[in-house]
Amino acid sequence: RQIFIRSTDFDRTLMSAEANLAGLYPPDSQEQFNPNISWQPIPVHTVPEAGERLLKFPLTPCPRYEQLQNETRDSAEYTNKTRDNLQFLQMVANETGIRDVSLESVWSVYDTLFCEQAHKMKLPLWVTEDVMARLKQLKDFSFEFLFGIHHRIEKARLQGGVLLDHIRKNLTKAANSSTHQHLKLLAYSAHDTTLVALQMALDVYNGIQAPYASCHIFELYQEDDGNFSVEMFFRNESGKEPLPLTLPGCQQTCPLQRFLQLTDPVIAQDWEQECQAASTAHDTELFVALAVCGSILFLLIILLLTVLLRIQSQPPGYRHVSNEGEEQA
Structure with a gap:
C-alpha cells in the first residue's frame, strides 16, 4: 500500500477526494476494467461526524477554547x-x-x-x-477570530495543533527506516476551516479564506548526507504553481528536526487536560468571598455556642442578693 486517503464524513469532501484520486491515479491497461472508463476504485477512509477529532474544526467541546473565544470577543481588535x-x-x-x-x-x-x-x-x-x-x-x-487575534499559540494547541501533531508523527515515521512505512502519499480531504486551523498553528496563514480546491502540501526529502528535510507549499490557484511556504524561524527547505523543534510550542501534551477551563479572576474573587463569609459564619457559631455554654454552666436557682441593707444596719 502506497497511499492513504482520509476524508471528513461530508458528501462534498468525499466527492473531492474521489475526484482528485481519479485525476492522480488513472488506471493502466491492466487496471482498466472498462475501456470506456478511465478510472479505478481507490478507498477513501472516513469516520462519522460525531467521532471526527482530526479534520473538522473547531474541535469541541473544549471549555478552555470557549474561554479564549470569550476573551477574544472582549479584545480591542474585536x-x-x-x-x-x-x-x-x-x-x-x-x-x-x-x-x-x-x-x-x-x-x-x-x-x-x-x-x-x-x-x-x-x-x-x-x-x-x-x-x-x-x-x-x-x-x-x-x-x-476562530484561531487567532488573541492567544494564538494556546488556541493552536487546542485546535490546529492536533492535526499538525498527526502530520509530524507521520513525517517522523516516514523518516525512520525501522518503522517500515512505505506510504508515499497521505492525503486529507476536509474544509477551509481545516486549512486555516493548520496554517494558524504553523503561523503561515495569509489572512484570506482558502478558495475551493486549495491544498496545503508537506513534502519530506532525504538529503545527500542522510538527514531529512521538510518543504511546504500552498496551492490556492489551479492555473499557477503552488506557493512555497516558509515556517517562521527556518528556511523553505527546513531540516526535519528543526521543523519539529519550531512546532513543538503548538503541540498539546494532554489535549483533554489542556481543554479544562482555567480559573478566571471572577472565579477567584467568588472563591475568596465565599471563604471569608464561611469564616465569619464559623466564628459567629463558635461565639454563640460559647455564650450558650456559659449560661448553662450557672447553678440552677442561683440569684445574687444585695447585702447593702445589712451593712447600713
Missing part, C-alpha cells in the same frame, strides 16, 4: 471591528431577515451569495460590489 461595522451588519440583518448577524456569523451570508454568484444566479439588488467586498473582508476576519 470590539473595534464590531463598532466600525455595526450599521453595516444591521443592514445585512434587515435585508436577509436573519435576526442576529455578527462578525462570527456573517460568513454564512457571504458564502451563500458567493455560491449564487458562481452559478450565475441573479443577486439581490442590495448586494453591490462594495457590499460583497465588505462581506468578504468581514468573513476573512471571522476565520482569524
Whole structure:
C-alpha cells in the first residue's frame, strides 16, 4: 500500500477526494476494467461526524477554547471591528431577515451569495460590489477570530495543533527506516476551516479564506548526507504553481528536526487536560468571598455556642442578693 486517503464524513469532501484520486491515479491497461472508463476504485477512509477529532474544526467541546473565544470577543481588535461595522451588519440583518448577524456569523451570508454568484444566479439588488467586498473582508476576519487575534499559540494547541501533531508523527515515521512505512502519499480531504486551523498553528496563514480546491502540501526529502528535510507549499490557484511556504524561524527547505523543534510550542501534551477551563479572576474573587463569609459564619457559631455554654454552666436557682441593707444596719 502506497497511499492513504482520509476524508471528513461530508458528501462534498468525499466527492473531492474521489475526484482528485481519479485525476492522480488513472488506471493502466491492466487496471482498466472498462475501456470506456478511465478510472479505478481507490478507498477513501472516513469516520462519522460525531467521532471526527482530526479534520473538522473547531474541535469541541473544549471549555478552555470557549474561554479564549470569550476573551477574544472582549479584545480591542474585536470590539473595534464590531463598532466600525455595526450599521453595516444591521443592514445585512434587515435585508436577509436573519435576526442576529455578527462578525462570527456573517460568513454564512457571504458564502451563500458567493455560491449564487458562481452559478450565475441573479443577486439581490442590495448586494453591490462594495457590499460583497465588505462581506468578504468581514468573513476573512471571522476565520482569524476562530484561531487567532488573541492567544494564538494556546488556541493552536487546542485546535490546529492536533492535526499538525498527526502530520509530524507521520513525517517522523516516514523518516525512520525501522518503522517500515512505505506510504508515499497521505492525503486529507476536509474544509477551509481545516486549512486555516493548520496554517494558524504553523503561523503561515495569509489572512484570506482558502478558495475551493486549495491544498496545503508537506513534502519530506532525504538529503545527500542522510538527514531529512521538510518543504511546504500552498496551492490556492489551479492555473499557477503552488506557493512555497516558509515556517517562521527556518528556511523553505527546513531540516526535519528543526521543523519539529519550531512546532513543538503548538503541540498539546494532554489535549483533554489542556481543554479544562482555567480559573478566571471572577472565579477567584467568588472563591475568596465565599471563604471569608464561611469564616465569619464559623466564628459567629463558635461565639454563640460559647455564650450558650456559659449560661448553662450557672447553678440552677442561683440569684445574687444585695447585702447593702445589712451593712447600713
